[in-house]
Amino acid sequence: MPHILILGAGITGMTTAYALLKRGYRVTVIDRNRYAAMETSFANGGQLSASNAEVWNSWSTVSKGMSWMLRRDAPLLLNPTPTWHKYSWLAEFLACIPNYEDSTVATTRLAIESRRHLFAMAQDEGIDFDLERRGILHVYYDREGFEGAAKVNELLKKGGLDRRSVSAEEIRSIEPALSTKFFGGFFTPSDSTGDIHKFTTGLAEACKRHGATFVFDADVLRIKAGDQVSVDWRPTNDSKSGSTILNGDAVVVCAGVGSRQFAAMLGDRVNVYPVKGYSITVNLEDEKSKNGAPWVSLLDDRAKIVTSRLGEDRFRVAGTAEFNGIDRDIRSDRIRPLTDWVRSLFPSVSTSRVVPWAGLRPMMPNMLPIVRQGKRPRVFYNTGHGHLGWTLSAATSELVSDLIDSSCLK
Template sequence: MSWRTPCAAGHNMRRIAVIGSGITGVTTARALLARGFEVTVFDRHRYAAMETSFANGGQLSASNAEVWNSWSTLLKGIKWMTQRDAPLLVNPTPSWHKLSWMSEFVSQIPNYRSNTIDTVKLAITARELLIQHAEAYGFDFNREDRGILHVYEDPKEFAHATEVTKLYLEGGLERHAVSPEEIAQLEPALATKSSAFVGGFFTPSDFTGDIHRYTVGLATGIEEQGVNFELGTAVERLSHHAGGVDVVLARGEGESGAPQSETFDGVVVCAGVRSRDFAAQLGDRPGYSITVNMKDEASQRAAPWVSLLDDKAKIVTSDRFRIAGTAEFNGYNYDIRQES
């Protein structure tokens, strides 16, 4: 997310444009509305939450707040570059953006401990805010309070998770270790495989939900309160000047023959993969999932009841057997890989 405001001294900023109607854009619009701003949300799709926020792992997991900035992740990343089923895929073709990003990633390794603690605090606050929003606006997002279970087959990974749990506790999150036998009790679907696990960690306060239902429900609620949604309206470019920010729209030409545009006092960019391009126009810088519909009773019985997370493979499952995994640094591509 990128935020840009004009620099004119004493400017009384009131009208704000939000680019993108996914989870970040809609929650940002709600926060701005609550602070008294006049907010317009732009999105090229006809409905809210149709790209990044359409489907993901479905976990509201403060227990997954450990940051990736560590030497162990860097070493794993190099190893994973040779595996097609790796949880992190990096196209080795160099680019300035990729190299500069990796440089910044490495520079944050000394802050691993403090960043992890801060992130878990933020995650706990975010979980509470999600619940408050759903209750305040009266919508359902398939929330299931079953906790989240992390499982480990590697003793080293389990030992690392034990140390991470101590950081989580400093941040205010409690999760407890479970034995292979307790894993089978918590999740009967894993009973036949429980002997392969060295242990796990269970976080009762975590839960699952549908990000698309949540975003659409919140968007409907704040639209009724006065947020203006310009859906089906693509943003071509942004430009800022002393008087504000011009949002140039791809919806035809105005009376002068020039592309239509609107001027706002400020803009917040929440445009998913396009955020970097939009932010660059303002002089700023800012995975995969599948859902399996199990209609027969046998499949429903075989599916996990507790939301699971395999830390080694970075794969999560949640309520309707939604599975998410793989972070990929490979340019812009909307295709979904077909291999398992």
């Protein structure tokens, strides 16, 4: 059977590897880290959220971003220091605003399809990832926010999502831990949450059982594609070491924010930009904190914060979008709004033990993942999933596998 090389061992790389293995391909996964799921798939918000399928390409997003530019704690922060990549990406982002509605509907449909494949993977392979199928609740503090969300809801419903409006009283019945007064909200019972790191590492182990080979701690130096594909690599952070060449029949680039660099090696343009997000994992060490933290997943639209309950003793809170290039530094002024939000909405939850994290979302200007064949033969892409990597990955992995099937490799 053909041998497929996969660049990237995050959620997209692992779902792609699994889909190809199930179709009978030989698979080798290459990653610069020592283990799977060590970057953007490590500690995200934990939501499997078709209800968050609205793309960001809208004038309201631009307006909010401009108004937040001077706030260091703003939900969306743009470093104004000019770089060609950043401003060319932003120009393309603005050019995609006319496609906002169609892109949102398409993303919704893809998210709904993806959950079917993802749950099947977890069930077939016995992956325990703190899954909670309690739905996702979006909350709004005022009429203006609620009515804006109602317009978005029409697009989500057009994409096939069952999502209903709820009153302030219904919000409290859905999640009793919420005591804050809200104007109203929207509830999506079919959405769910879990630990993406547990899922991805569990899927990596399943791929090993199905025969996949992993090459970790690998810094890719060159990629060539012709009659076959070759990946030239050496051990990460070891510039004195000699390189090793891996050969295969095709390559799939699933490398998150690294995909742009790999695409350039292959003569393609994949305009992924790294949009940093932050999260905190609150350790619930006493009964008061465990009882005071919500079980239903939340999205606070005003603060741009999402939450997930990861078992009895962990509470994940994530948010913010920072345009600052390849920068993985964890800034205290960006973590503080997350901690303050927990203290404000859930005062009985102790934040004495909080684990901060930052990761880089691989965003395309149109906010849609790129799933296509490259200019050169035997080159494929499954990347650029942005803030919905986990939500969309199981479906896009099937799509790229279909492309490989139809390329006459078998």
